[in-house]
Amino acid sequence: MTSNETVPASAVRDANEVKSWDLEADVVVVGFGCAGACAAIEAAEAGADVLVLERASGGGGTSAMSGGLLYLGGGTAVQQACGYEDSPEEMYKFLMAACGPEADEAKVRIFCAESVAHFHWLVAHGVSFKHSFYPEPFMEPPTDDCLVYSGGEDAYPFDRIARPVPRAHKPQYAGAAGGFLMQKLVGAAERSGARIVCDARCETLVVDERGAVVGAVIQHDGRQRCVRARRGVILTAGGFIQNREMVTRYSPLLSKCNYKLGQDGDDGRAIRMAMGAGADIIRMDAGEVAVPLTPPRRLMRGILVNRFGQRFINEDTYYGRVGQECLFRQDGQMFLIVDTAIYERNLAGMSAAHVEETVEDLEHSLGMPRGVLVSTVAFYNRCAAQREDPVFHKNAAMLQPLSTPPYAAIDCRTDKTIWATFTLGGLHTQPTGEVLDPDGIVIPGLYAAGRTTSGIAAYGYVSGISLADGTFFGRAAGRRAATVAR
Amino acid sequence: MTSNETVPASAVRDANEVKSWDLEADVVVVGFGCAGACAAIEAAEAGADVLVLERASGGGGTSAMSGGLLYLGGGTAVQQACGYEDSPEEMYKFLMAACGPEADEAKVRIFCAESVAHFHWLVAHGVSFKHSFYPEPFMEPPTDDCLVYSGGEDAYPFDRIARPVPRAHKPQYAGAAGGFLMQKLVGAAERSGARIVCDARCETLVVDERGAVVGAVIQHDGRQRCVRARRGVILTAGGFIQNREMVTRYSPLLSKCNYKLGQDGDDGRAIRMAMGAGADIIRMDAGEVAVPLTPPRRLMRGILVNRFGQRFINEDTYYGRVGQECLFRQDGQMFLIVDTAIYERNLAGMSAAHVEETVEDLEHSLGMPRGVLVSTVAFYNRCAAQREDPVFHKNAAMLQPLSTPPYAAIDCRTDKTIWATFTLGGLHTQPTGEVLDPDGIVIPGLYAAGRTTSGIAAYGYVSGISLADGTFFGRAAGRRAATVAR
Numbered sequence: 001m002t003s004n005e006t007v008p009a010s011a012v013r014d015a016n017e018v019k020s021w022d023l024e025a026d027v028v029v030v031g032f033g034c035a036g037a038c039a040a041i042e043a044a045e046a047g048a049d050v051l052v053l054e055r056a057s058g059g060g061g062t063s064a065m066s067g068g069l070l071y072l073g074g075g076t077a078v079q080q081a082c083g084y085e086d087s088p089e090e091m092y093k094f095l096m097a098a099c100g101p102e103a104d105e106a107k108v109r110i111f112c113a114e115s116v117a118h119f120h121w122l123v124a125h126g127v128s129f130k131h132s133f134y135p136e137p138f139m140e141p142p143t144d145d146c147l148v149y150s151g152g153e154d155a156y157p158f159d160r161i162a163r164p165v166p167r168a169h170k171p172q173y174a175g176a177a178g179g180f181l182m183q184k185l186v187g188a189a190e191r192s193g194a195r196i197v198c199d200a201r202c203e204t205l206v207v208d209e210r211g212a213v214v215g216a217v218i219q220h221d222g223r224q225r226c227v228r229a230r231r232g233v234i235l236t237a238g239g240f241i242q243n244r245e246m247v248t249r250y251s252p253l254l255s256k257c258n259y260k261l262g263q264d265g266d267d268g269r270a271i272r273m274a275m276g277a278g279a280d281i282i283r284m285d286a287g288e289v290a291v292p293l294t295p296p297r298r299l300m301r302g303i304l305v306n307r308f309g310q311r312f313i314n315e316d317t318y319y320g321r322v323g324q325e326c327l328f329r330q331d332g333q334m335f336l337i338v339d340t341a342i343y344e345r346n347l348a349g350m351s352a353a354h355v356e357e358t359v360e361d362l363e364h365s366l367g368m369p370r371g372v373l374v375s376t377v378a379f380y381n382r383c384a385a386q387r388e389d390p391v392f393h394k395n396a397a398m399l400q401p402l403s404t405p406p407y408a409a410i411d412c413r414t415d416k417t418i419w420a421t422f423t424l425g426g427l428h429t430q431p432t433g434e435v436l437d438p439d440g441i442v443i444p445g446l447y448a449a450g451r452t453t454s455g456i457a458a459y460g461y462v463s464g465i466s467l468a469d470g471t472f473f474g475r476a477a478g479r480r481a482a483t484v485a486r
Numbered sequence: 487m488t489s490n491e492t493v494p495a496s497a498v499r500d501a502n503e504v505k506s507w508d509l510e511a512d513v514v515v516v517g518f519g520c521a522g523a524c525a526a527i528e529a530a531e532a533g534a535d536v537l538v539l540e541r542a543s544g545g546g547g548t549s550a551m552s553g554g555l556l557y558l559g560g561g562t563a564v565q566q567a568c569g570y571e572d573s574p575e576e577m578y579k580f581l582m583a584a585c586g587p588e589a590d591e592a593k594v595r596i597f598c599a600e601s602v603a604h605f606h607w608l609v610a611h612g613v614s615f616k617h618s619f620y621p622e623p624f625m626e627p628p629t630d631d632c633l634v635y636s637g638g639e640d641a642y643p644f645d646r647i648a649r650p651v652p653r654a655h656k657p658q659y660a661g662a663a664g665g666f667l668m669q670k671l672v673g674a675a676e677r678s679g680a681r682i683v684c685d686a687r688c689e690t691l692v693v694d695e696r697g698a699v700v701g702a703v704i705q706h707d708g709r710q711r712c713v714r715a716r717r718g719v720i721l722t723a724g725g726f727i728q729n730r731e732m733v734t735r736y737s738p739l740l741s742k743c744n745y746k747l748g749q750d751g752d753d754g755r756a757i758r759m760a761m762g763a764g765a766d767i768i769r770m771d772a773g774e775v776a777v778p779l780t781p782p783r784r785l786m787r788g789i790l791v792n793r794f795g796q797r798f799i800n801e802d803t804y805y806g807r808v809g810q811e812c813l814f815r816q817d818g819q820m821f822l823i824v825d826t827a828i829y830e831r832n833l834a835g836m837s838a839a840h841v842e843e844t845v846e847d848l849e850h851s852l853g854m855p856r857g858v859l860v861s862t863v864a865f866y867n868r869c870a871a872q873r874e875d876p877v878f879h880k881n882a883a884m885l886q887p888l889s890t891p892p893y894a895a896i897d898c899r900t901d902k903t904i905w906a907t908f909t910l911g912g913l914h915t916q917p918t919g920e921v922l923d924p925d926g927i928v929i930p931g932l933y934a935a936g937r938t939t940s941g942i943a944a945y946g947y948v949s950g951i952s953l954a955d956g957t958f959f960g961r962a963a964g965r966r967a968a969t970v971a972r
Contacts, residue, residue, distance in 0.1 A: 001925040008925035010764060011697075102738035211497075245926070249768050249914070252588035252944075272924040276764060278496060282735050285771040308877050310796050329815040369876035371868075375861055382857075390855035391794050428735070438758040439487040439494035440731070458738075 007203045009269045010276030013217050013226070015208040021215065022225035025051035025195070027481045028216055030202045030270060031237030033061025034467050035450030035474030037185035039234045039433075041125065042478030044192035048231060050482075052194050053218055055201040055237075055265055059186040060179065062238055062262045062422075062451075063467060067140030068177025069150055070471065071464035073167035074112055076119045078146050081131035084165040088112040094162035095456060098151050098321075099465070103458040107431045111456055111472055118472050119169070126184040130172040137166075137297060138319055138463055144174045151462030152318035156393035168464035181467065202270070205233060205277045205446070212444035213277050232445040232481035234433065236474055239423035239451035240268025241287075250284035250425065256332050256414045257289060257421035266422070270452045274427050277446055280438040283454045284425035288461040289323035291412055291419050293336065301400045302338035303380055304412075306330045309363060309373030311380065314392040320461045323419065332414035335366060337377065341404040352408035353416070362407045377402055424461065426453045433477025445486070447477040493689045495755045496762030499703050499712070501694040507701065508711035511537035511681070513967045514702055516688045516756060517723030519547025520953050521936030521960030523671035525720045525919075527611065528964030530678035534717060536968075538680050539704055541687040541723075541751055545672040546665065548724055548748045548908075548937075549953060553626030554663025555636055556957065557950035559653035560598055562605045564632050567617035570651040574598040579648035581942060584637050584807075585951070589944040593917045597942055597958055604958050605655070612670040616658040623652075623783060624805055624949055630660045637948030638804035642879035654950035667953065688756070691719060691763045691932070698930035699763050718931040718967035720919065722960055725909035725937035726754025727773075736770035736911065742818050742900045743775060743907035752908070756938045760913050763932055766924040769940045770911035774947040775809035777898055777905050779822065787886045788824035789866055790898075792816045795849060795859030797866065800878040806947045809905065818900035821852060823863065827890040838894035839902070848893045863888055910947065912939045919963025931972070933963040 001008055027043040029036045032054035044050045052059075073079065074088040091112040096103050123129065134141035137149035150168030152158055173180035190196065199220065206215035206226065215228045240246040241262045247254050260266075271281060293300065293315075300315040304322065313325050315336075326334045337359075343352060356362040363373040381401035383389055389399055411417065426448075428436045433447040449455075450470035457465045487494055513529040515522045518540035530536045538545075559565065560574040577598040582589050609615065620627035623635035636654030638644055659666035676682065685706060692701035692712065701714045726732040727748045733740050746752075757767060779786065779801075786801040790808065799811050801822075812820045823845075829838060842848040849859040867887035869875055875885055897903065912934075914922045919933040935941075936956035943951045 001927070005925075008923070008927055010924045011927075014695075100738075102734055102741075209500075248588055249766075252586075255588075275761075275766070275924045278762060280735075280761070281767065283771075285769075371865055372877055375865060379857055379861060391858055437494070438496045438761045439491075441487070441494055441497075 009204055009272035012204055012276040013206045015206050015214050018206060018215070018226045021228040023051060024228040024230065025049045026231040027234060027478065028053065028227055028229040029234045029236060030216065031061060031235065031265070032059035032186070032196065033236060033238060033450060033470065034063035034182065034185060035236035035470035037182070037189045038471045038474035039236055039449060039478035040189045040194040041192045042475040043482040044194045046479055046482035048482035050194035051227065052189065052196045053200040053202055053216070053227070054196065054198045056263070057198050059189070059196065060182040062266060063470065064179045064182040065263065066176070066178035066467060068170050068173065068181045069140050069148070069168040069464035069467065070122070071150065071167050071462060071468040072115050072119045072169045073165065074115045076116055076169065078129050078131050078169055079165065082133040082147055086165045086167070088115065090162045090165070091115065091167065094151070094153055094158055097158060097161045098462050099457045099460045101459060103456065108456055110431050111469065121475070122471065125188040127181060128172045129169050133166065140170050140176055142175055144172050146170050146172065150318070150464045152321055155316045155395060156314045202237070202273065205273050207277050211278060213446040229445065231484070231486055232447055234477045234481055235270040235274055235448040235452045236450045237270035237452055238262060238266040239426060240266060240271060241422045242266045243268040247423070251287055251423065253327055254287040254421050254423065256327065257419035258414065259418050259420040261420050261422040266451070271426055274435055274446060274448065278437045278443055279435045279446065280428040281426060282428045283458055286424035286454070286459045287421050288320060288424060289327045289419065289421050290320045291323045291326065291417065293319045293322060293412070296344070299336070299338065299342065299344065301342045301398050302336050302402070305335050305337055305373060305376060307333040307368070309368045309376055311376055311392060314389065314394040316394050316398045318462065320463065324460065327414065332419070334412045336410040336412055337362070337402065337407065338410065339402040339404045339407050342400065342402070343408055351410065353411040354409040355406050357405050359407055362409055366409055423451065424454065424457050424459070426451060429453045431473070431476060432480040433473055434480065447481050449474040449477045495690055495758035498690055498762040499692045501692050501700050504692055504701070504712045507714040509537060510714040510716065511535045512717040513720060513964065514539065514713055514715040515720045515722060516702060517547060517721065517751070518545035518672070518682065519722060519724060519936060519956065520549035520668065520671060521722035521956035523668070523675045524957045524960035525722055525935060525964035526675045526680040527678045528961045529968040530680045532965055532968035534968035536680035537713065538675065538682045539686040539688055539702070539713070540682065540684045542749070543684050545682065546668040548752060549956065550665045550668040551749065552662070552664035552953060554656050554659065554667045555626050555654040555950035555953065556608070557636065557653050557948060557954040558601050558605045558655045559651065560601045562602055562655065564615050564617050564655055565651065568619040568633050572651045572653070574601065576648045576651070577601065577653065580637070580639055580644055583644060583647045584948050585943045585946045587945060589942065594942055596917050597955065607961070608957065611674040613667060614658045615655050619652065626656050626662055628661055630658050632656050632658065636804070636950045638807060641802045641881060642800045688723070688759065691759050693763050697764060699932040715931065717970070717972055718933055720963045720967055721756040721760055721913070721934040721938045722936045723756035723938050724748060724752040725912060726752060726757060727908045728752045729754040733909070737773055737909065739813055740773040740907050740909065742813065743905035744900065745904050745906040747906050747908040752937070757912055760921055760932060760934065764923045764929055765921045765932065766914040767912060768914045769944055772910035772940070772945045773907050774806060774910060775813045775905065775907050776806045777809045777812065777903065779805045779808060779898070782830070785822070785824065785828065785830065787828045787884050788822050788888070791821050791823055791859060791862060793819040793854070795854045795862055797862055797878060800875065800880040802880050802884045804948065806949065810946065813900070818905070820898045822896040822898055823888065823893065824896065825888040825890045825893050828886065828888070829894055837896065839897040840895040841892050843891050845893055848895055852895055909937065910940065910943050910945070912937060915939045917959070917962060918966040919959055920966065933967050935959040935963045
């Protein structure tokens, strides 16, 4: 339990102990971010009586704080209009490589196969997209443009695994579009007929004698109320990045990241509630880890070195991949080495912590072992002069010898710059949103989607995946809960 | 569920559904390896009526397959006789560094504080130790000698963190002593008055209406029986390395290791049973990972390089640390580079897969990017000639330039040599053995120890830890279960 909790999340309520139900619905959705909104819309459109419970005073959740990128592909109207040829198969190949190891094949397969349909569904529910491409990768465009490369599709190693095309789609709104996206989805949920109750904090689940989830216990209006779910409860209440104890217990390295991406509600309570009803949790060590290396991407003509002075990755790959690689494999210690020809002001506000006339002096200034950085730069320069990177395969266009003094190191260690993170582990679910127990058996009446679950991004991450798998599998859970026989 | 299971482990039995109990005891111990034997002994000696259930036809479990090393310290009689000065504090400093990140401080603290007493307890229960030191580290001595360095205490970085002393104690038996150890502990358990039932496979737990564990359902003599535990059930049934699905789900990288250390019983069933009763699982991604780099340790005068040709660790550290570092951070790809002066026959049977007259040719033969290995060896040789390793801090005595052709590479990749592994993640327990739920609350009547739990080795590993924390916390669980008020 966290310090502000009074009732253990995992202590489920026995249905026989519920004397009367204060509220009832066919489908009860816990959490009103992107996954919850889409679950509510689908369930309501399938004819179910839907009740959405949100602990904050309004919908949006962590989704509304985001940049708004949605990872969609396989040939959307935007991709076609911008001249990019994509297919579900190419999208599948990329995601299995980028989101592994052991990404969930069944989830990735259906996510890719139905991505174009999901794009149309979003448009039909008010989420508009401009038919335009924005060339600076990874982040949401500052304009209202749509399509960006968001996962290093056009860089090593993914450019050799699948046809490089951009797939992150930003709704048509200038700058960060998460709020705009959620405004549209919340509106669609309201119009769908779903009843929405805010300031309703879910405390635990209600379980009947055969282990089925039949309701939830909430705090609302200053008292505890019991909510009956005739068909099922859908948990879409975010991850656990704001729960320090859970992060330490399940993924201690993520604790090193100093910027936790998520609202207070990302306290893992829904995950613990589901565990109380018998749910399995998987990949709890996984996390999105982003160090703000760009924009501009031009800065990546410099080289990233670990604390020994060795390179360890192609600098032009997705910065979330750099972040994971550095945190999980290099102890979160990394420097960006540039020369005067490459260095420039950058949006991330990263400044040159060490500036020296020679690489030898820079190495010394950084307290690195003598000779390694010097050798790394010399080797890199020889290859870059030939437009080759035989070790890490940075794109030729990004290769430029570091030879204009002074030289500088930008300190990218976890304690020196912003490292943004959120959790990727969570409940083990079917592609239908049904929650599984440790024996792989479906728990009747329990569904989940979004960061309460382990989704498309098993370990690796790609910008736009969370909103995309939250909305996609939120819809799936809503459909299933509304229609499965009880 | 695994293919040979007919009853889901996590589907707990409601105590109200149990019509009659076939067997009864105060304390029921599930699994008869080192943790189970010690739990049974302590519980029986505390006056409890104890029943041990073992699925195999006799006691021993995976413990009996092991080398028999027990990590003990703080100043044991053997350490003193061999002239090593140790203290609980030095042992604590080492273990917190070697077993982290986020090793369980409370567990490590008590484990170190009471280690000498634990040594005496083992001796008193028939486990004899010769007062002798064996100089070849990491493995159990082939002789009946006792004390060895087993975790790189005398190598970087641990030699700078705590006073380097050996702490792995092997019982007095020539060669692998796990069988001998278990013969003694099984004998002591039998003498303690505990009843032992073999060929009894535990299927699930029995839980009462307030969530307390009050028994277990077993298969024995061809039929299902219900076993009442008046005071508690102690789960000491091993880890989950033999359950392919669980390994893939919780720690996919461990799947790459081709030698699973564990008996069939290490199928994670006890972990799933406990989850059914509400238990939390932590650090499920952690695993012991050992590549057979020694003996002889002399071979480590060569250098270990990753697939790019870069060094990444001091070669004289514990081989389990090399294994984890390589599997989790270098994709399980590693080569040992030696020259003719260093290469010799070795017990692991590792042969030189590539032999060339120059390092350039060796690099080419290995398919490595041109220039990196050459540069690595040249830099290493320059430093080694000065008896320095400024980057990875290998001990001076192990530094020797690679300069006698031909040069050879021993292929240590996961698919080319034996990589031995077992799981370190499991149930979240108190130092008392009490099992915790996801809210950190004790589940009444449920205890666990050994590899069914996450123990001393949170992530890092040291040879001798599993038998030591299994016996130590097995004892604690036995005491607690026998004496706690119900």
